[in-house]
Amino acid sequence: MPSAMTRKPASKEGLLLISESRHLGVGDISRYKITIDKAILSEQDVDVDELFIKIKNNENALLNPVYITGPYSFYCDIRPDNYNEDKPFAGKEIIPFVENLKPNEKFKSTLLFNEYSNIKGTTSYSWTIDVISQLAVLTFPKLQYTIKVGTSRRSTRMRSRGRKIDALEGIKVEEWDTISLWNLSPKYPTKPVHLVIITHGIFSNVGCDMLYVKDKIEEITLGMDESINPNIIIRGCMDNMGKSARGVHYIGRRVGKYVVKIIDELNTKYKVDKISFIGHSLGGPTQAMAVHYITMKRPDLFDPVTGVKPINFITLASPFVGVIGDYPLYISLPLDMGSLGLTGRDLNLRYTPLQSKDGLYIDDPKYQNQENSKLIMELLPQPPVRQIFEQFIHRTVYANVVHDGIVPLRTAALLYLDWNSLNAVKKIQRKSMIQAETTENRDTELDSPESNISSVTPSREGSVREIPKDDLDKKAAVQWAMPQALIHTRKNRKFERAQITETSSDSESDATPPSGNQNISDEKFVAPKEASTILSALSVLTAPMPTQEYIKNPSLRTDAIVHDRVYHPDDLPEPHYNDRSTISRVLYPNENVNRIQERIARTWQETMDWRKVLVSIQPDSHNNIIVRRRFVNLYGNVAINHLVNEHFGIKACEKYAKL
Known part of the structure; x- marks a missing residue:
């Protein structure tokens, strides 16, 4: 005989399946995957055709107008199992998302049991829910949200404090935070690993802002045949959040140290065989500085025989030759004066003395003239680092031809074009x-x-x-x-x-x-x-x-x-x-x-x-x-789709497998 718990759907309250609160800081994300086996629920006399979800930003409403140091809001979206950005979605239902869930606001939606959420060939249905912090500048605030999922709207009311979760068989909830999402293991632990390092831009972060490209790379490579599977591990340095104004040398050196550390750590469990770099905006020069630092400090990592093979060096809207030639005076003058710290001066091609030289130069008579290059943007590709960049199988830059006044076309495309x-x-x-x-x-x-x-x-x-x-x-x-x-x-x-x-x-x-x-x-x-x-x-x-x-x-x-x-x-x-x-x-x-x-x-x-x-x-x-x-x-999916298919698609991975 069914227990009293399984008879609750007949009541007006319904069943409360998920109820929890979390705190997210800058660069933090919570991802939930809800999988429900409807056949198992039916065996417990639970018959539902839809679920109700409510997410609330628990921050004080007085923080609403505070945008510069925030924003104190969340981005949320819900995706049924069969949704893919690159394929037509014929369902009449909307794909729910909210750009800015502001303090004290609620995001409500419905999870439908239909062919679009059904896991093909099973009686299970699945949805993925992302809750992303929109904090961009300050690293110390923590924003609280509450998420509830139930079989009725009443069951998700936020004021229903103290109510216990209705535990049922057939309901599986998986949760990932920022650390777990960005530290996934390779598919084949005993095979060589292709490490992909992703680097964010100014006033940005890896955990949230670079998540889409990470998801797409993993999506295309996960199902590949083992003979050509690149066995991807994707990592990103999270030490530079809130520090983007400290100069290309400072943040690039930190990324370089991170890469050295992560390779050494991974090599204790796996064998890191290949490496790729993907950087957005300031992340382009930053990852170039990281390669520069590694070459100077740990040249053995790029050794042609015993080291990792450089595969992809990819940038998206990155200012390789600075921005001074494309910015008006009322923008470039404040950069000179330090409105964006040392980074602004670096991008404006201005030399700042009394900076650390750690990882910039090498003690070798063959390269004694390199110290004549004082500008960090000019120093990045100088020998002996140039030889490392030449070893990459692919060097690709993506540039916007319109609507980008932050990193204009000329600098993003390295000046020369047809x-x-x-x-x-x-x-x-x-x-x-x-x-x-x-x-x-x-x-x-x-x-x-x-x-x-x-x-x-x-x-x-x-x-x-x-x-x-x-x-x-x-x-x-x-x-x-x-x-x-x-x-x-x-x-x-x-x-x-x-x-x-x-x-x-x-x-x-x-x-x-x-x-x-x-x-x-x-x-x-x-x-x-x-x-x-x-x-x-x-x-x-x-x-x-x-x-x-x-x-x-x-x-x-x-x-x-x-x-x-x-x-x-x-x-x-x-x-x-x-x-x-x-x-x-x-x-x-x-x-x-x-x-x-x-x-x-x-x-x-x-x-x-x-x-x-x-x-x-x-x-x-x-x-x-x-x-x-x-x-x-x-709107930018066309660029990411191209990047992923051309550099991590089947043809590309067939080439890498022969290296």
Whole structure:
């Protein structure tokens, strides 16, 4: 006979299945996976078709307007078992999420037992729930929330204090906190391990902000055949939260020490065989400094015979050559004065004396001239570290072509690009736009593209045709695309200097207009629209949320890879700032800055191939490119999808397995 407990669904109160409170600080997350076997519940005379969930921010409502030192809120989302960002979700139900669960607010939703939550081939149903702290700057506050799940709305009332959980068979609740999520074991403990180090940007953190890329890498590699499975372990240094303003050397050295420590620890249980680095924004220079530090302090870790094999060095919207050339004076001047501490001065290409030199230089006569490079951004790729960067199988940069005033295109793409190729693409986009406006079905291409990612081969041949016209909406095409030739106006010269040298194959495929009878160099050049730094910062607060249709139907998304090409050292043009006259240095106030930026960019590229991937995504693109929050920033999924498939997909892992 059923116990009294199992008869409670007949009462108005219902059953309380989960009830707990947690405290989260900066970079903290709680993840729950609820799995319910409906057949087992039925055996206990419990018959339910839906569950009710309520999450409350228990902080005082007076903290609502305090945003700069907070925000004191949570991001929450709920995903049924069969939801995948890259696949159509046909269910009529919404995918519930809340961008900012503010102090004293509640987030309520319903978990439905249907085909979308059903674990195929079983009588079980499952949902994943993420509760993420939105704290960004201060490291000492702890925010409290309460989560309750029950069989009725009444059972989840937050005021039902002292009520005990109704323990039933067939209900499984798994929970991960930040530490457990970021310390998962490899799938095959006895096989060599591929360690992936993920590094966050300024005012950011690894635990929450970089979680999406971690999830996607694990998702694609977990089910691979053992013969090619990379046996991934993903880790991130959490020691720099709240310390982003202390300089690239300081935070990069800490990441370097962390990497050395984690490799030594993992090697006591496993064999770390390969290593990859992924960095967002400031995380790019930070991880470069980490590689620099390791090379100086523990060169044995990168030993070609006994050390780890460098596989991927990937950055997303990272300011490799600083930001001074792209920021207006009212932004760059405060950076000089220390508004972002030493980091601001580093990115503004200013030298700050009396800093620690730990891990910067090596005591070797062959490299005695390296101390002439005082700027940290210029020092990062200098020998002998350059030889380590050259060993990476893939060096890839992702850059936003629009809406990113935080890290503009030029610095994120290492200055040099095939602007003429982008110029030709704009002509294709213009032509298709005009044709579309004269037809009744002008929006058909936008409504049903087959894919957001261009089917490109990252080589120098055919780069114009790397960018499919179907993937960009008309507004985006006008915003990002580079127009025709380069004329000598003050505003446009920086793009002229950064035009790569065209080989014969480049000229034929990239620079020739579709009509084949017009010379690009004869046409007027108009500089690409530059995003506002202020508006980019405000877009964190004002950017539109993705609609449910966008979330559930990938075919409606217009975000796209607009350029994907491997650039080679012989693509570089001749240095522009060699042997410049003294009068030029006097007449042109930016002469010195431009010379330094050119020198840094060339040092990174003179001996190495770089794959440069340009993406067109909606505001706020700087956070979207890393999908900082799963649904709020889903516009950047096209970039993460490309990164994961190209660097951790089956073809890539087949290559790594042979190393």
